[in-house]
Amino acid sequence: MVLDPHRWLELRRFRSLYEVGAMSLREIAKETGLNRRTVSKYLTGQAPVAPPKREPGTQPRQRVVDEVAPLIDAMLRSEILLKASVIHERLVQEYALAINYQRVRIYLQEARPRIAEELGITPGELAGLHRRFEVVPGAQAQVDWGDEGQVLAHVGIPKVYSFHMTLSYSRDLFCCFTTSQDLASFFDCHRRAFTHFGGAPMTIVYDRTKTVVRRHVAPGEAVPLHPEAVAFAGHYDFDIDVLAAYRPQGKGRVERQVLIVRDHVLAGRAFSSIEEMDAAFAAWVPLRRAKVHGTHGEIIGHRAVRDHMALRPLPKTPYVVAxxxxxxxxxxxxxxxxxxxxxxxxxxxxxxxxxxxxxxxxxxxxxxxxxxxxxxxxxxxxxxxxxxxxxxxxxxxxDGLPTGAGRRTTTGDGPPPRRDQPLGPEAGSLQALLNRAAAASVEVGRRPLSVYDELTGTRPFTTNRVTKEPS
Structure with a gap:
């Protein structure tokens, strides 16, 4: 069998997977639709390595991945370093597309350099890098959660979380601890942070948490916000900034603070309540503000003064999220x-x-x-x-529902209960019938069934069968 150029190029992409043992000949044959012997012939070196020439006028075979290629290209344009596993997961879950992971991975080997050249960047050189930004005082804060695990399991609290808010200009931080990440706890921590700083920033940066984002959408589409998050932001007059998916670098300042609090406040200490953990953070804050930050080179507390003065004032009545x-x-x-x-x-x-x-x-x-x-x-x-x-x-x-207080039981063997009202002349026979022992002693007459047959004039029923004697 001589392969057409397109199928030969597709089969050649599986060579590296076969050589490292990631796919077998049977799996490659199933993916390509070729005979197993043909796959073995071209991957084990028995066939010439030069691709056969395609006859003029023939069209290459349509691949399954070609149908979703524009969608994959759009994902790469939004994030050039997006992993193949993430792209495949989104195609299956968000678009209900049945496509093999290896086909997506093979397509990305060609598509990623092409999209990078189209965007004017080199993915290999930009891996792990991001753009640094600076803000003015009071302009931005970043929010994140930390999972502190079972630090209070010995007092019956199975899980503890830490809430963090960091002012981007000064790196002044706030932290509190809670047992839940639900909507009410999330925005209650916001109110405590605003009180700690003395105001609200103009913008707060979040990742795509369910307490802020109502549902996930495809890259490039507008992110629908949770109604309570919108109402809370409107009450305190700040804007919500939601990061792109899988872009934690966009809030790296608060990500770093999670680790700092864990090392300086929690490490090596034992606590018996959430209040003790909050008190430990409050006692450490003056030490943190007295340090010189390694990035902006100023004392955090001095820079925080300018940050706090630029914050927006808090409303007179707090917004209670429910x-x-x-x-x-x-x-x-x-x-x-x-x-x-x-x-x-x-x-x-x-x-x-x-x-x-x-x-x-x-x-x-x-x-x-x-x-x-x-x-x-x-x-x-x-x-x-x-x-x-x-x-x-x-x-x-x-109130008003039955309580069961009037329910009583008796065996009937004892004397009848006393009553305030006297009974009539028939009380003797009535009490005898109510008494279990007396009722059990009443004799009942017994009659044969033939008496009832005579009264009704019916023929008595018998089960005796008449058999004919042999002559």
Whole structure:
């Protein structure tokens, strides 16, 4: 079999994978659609290495990857160093395309240099490099999470996270610790950071966390923001800046602060509560501000003064972010939220009714979907449970429900219960019937079934079969 030039070039791309053992001859034959003997012939050196000449007028065979080539090229134009595994993952998950990873990898060997030349850059020389930027005082802050693991597992807290905000101009930092990364905790940490700095920056840089981004989109498309994040930013008058995917260099200043806090505040110490961890950071802040920063060459505290003075003033009333969810009411007047149960008044709800849950960091309120006669929707308010499996119940919510206090049982062997009201003349026979022992002693008459057959005039039923004697 003589291969056409296109199929020969495609088969030659698999040579390096075959030589290092990444793919077998059978797998290559399946990918290329060629016979296994043909693949072995061209990859083991039995066939000439020069490509056969294509006959004039013939068209190269269409590859599967050619159909998604424009999409892959667009991804490379947004990020030239995007990995083949990331591109393949996005094609499968976001675009529901069934394409082999090796085909994407082989295509990138040709496409990446071409796109880099088109953009005027050299990927090999720019690997691991990024553009440095400088900002004016009060212009920008960066936010990130840190996972501190099980530092409080000995007191029953399974996971602890650290929230970090760093002012980009001075590198002045804020950190607090929490047990959750949910929406309410995330923006509660923002309010604490603004209080720490004395104002809000003009812009805050985030990665694509679910508390800021409503859903992920393809490269080049506008990122849809979470409604609560937009409302919070509007209340404190700052802009949201979301980084491109897989670009942590865009907030490297706060990324570095996560490691610094971990080394200087947490390393080698034991804590028994979140409050102790927050106090340890607050005690370390003056030491940090007294140091000369290696990048801008100034004392962090002196530069932070200019940064703080340029921040925007805080509004008089804080914005309280609440998670909103719809849940059904159980028959026990309990509503499940975040693996915990909260009670609602039995007189105001019905089983399977939908109620709205509004949860902040410290409180959970339950609201009716339809306002009452007074226009109020609030059904109940509870402190938010810590952990999972808790049941927060207000006993007054169960008023009017059966308590089971009137239920009694008896064996019937003892004397009948005394009553205040005297019974009539038939009390003797009635009490005898109610008494189990007396009822058991009543004799019941027994009659043969033939008596009932005579009364009804029916022929008695018999199971005796009449058999004919042999003659």
């Amino acid at each position: 998670q909103r969810h719809l849940r059904h009411v159980g028959k026990d007047c309990l509503v499940a939220f975040d693996a915990n149960l909260y009670s609602v008044p039995a007189r105001k709800v019905r089983p399977r009714q939908l109620v709205e849950i509004r949860a902040t960091k410290s409180q959970v309120t339950l609201h009716s979907a339809v306002p009452g006669a007074s226009g109020e929707t609030l059904l109940a308010a509870h402190p938010r449970a810590v952990g999972r499996g808790a049941r927060i119940v207000d006993e007054s919510h169960w």
